[in-house]
Amino acid sequence: MLARIRKAMDENEEGFTLIELLVVIIIIGILAAIAIPVFLNQRKKAVDSSMKSDARTIANEEETYFTDQQKYVAATSGGTAQAPTITITPGQVVSLSTGNTAVVTLGTAAANLGAYCIVTDRAATMQPGTQAWVYISNKGGLQPSGTVACPAGF
Numbered sequence: 001m002l003a004r005i006r007k008a009m010d011e012n013e014e015g016f017t018l019i020e021l022l023v024v025i026i027i028i029g030i031l032a033a034i035a036i037p038v039f040l041n042q043r044k045k046a047v048d049s050s051m052k053s054d055a056r057t058i059a060n061e062e063e064t065y066f067t068d069q070q071k072y073v074a075a076t077s078g079g080t081a082q083a084p085t086i087t088i089t090p091g092q093v094v095s096l097s098t099g100n101t102a103v104v105t106l107g108t109a110a111a112n113l114g115a116y117c118i119v120t121d122r123a124a125t126m127q128p129g130t131q132a133w134v135y136i137s138n139k140g141g142l143q144p145s146g147t148v149a150c151p152a153g154f
Contacts, residue, residue: 047130050097051120052142055135058102058118061088062137072116072137075104096120109153112138117150 062072065088075094079085084096086104096102099122107115115138122130134145136154 044130047099047122048133051100051122051130051133054094054096054100054102055118055120055133055142058086058088058094058104058120059116059135059137059141061092061094062104062116062118065089065092072106072114073104074106074116075102077101077103103150105150105154107138107154112153114138115154117154119145119150 058075062075066072073088075086075088077084077086078093079096082098084098084100084102086094086096086102088094088104094102100120101122102118102120105117105119107113107117115136117137118135119132120135121132132145133142134150135142136150
């Protein structure tokens, strides 16, 4: 009985044909062509979200300072590229996401006195294609920006 089974297995060699292997490779290629651009777009969205989050965190710290001192303060950047920070006051240091930078400017024009502008950006070498985000306290908050600067009067 065992000899018959062994003889039947030897006669019917198992394996894949060249056509079957080519079909599998084509299917994998199509799936990769769909998945890679989607992955890259998700990565850009994550970078944008980190810049938005940093701007909102800095705005919260500015509002906290205003509650205590009745004025806003220009903040200074610091830290390293791997651990960037922005200092509101000596006791209020905000840690930014890796690679992000931020600048806080106080309003100087009559319409913008008592307001502040926050610009968050990312080094182009870290994530190409990202845009700067601007948070303007008296204009509704967060807005996308084509430039890395506050509008005139700030």
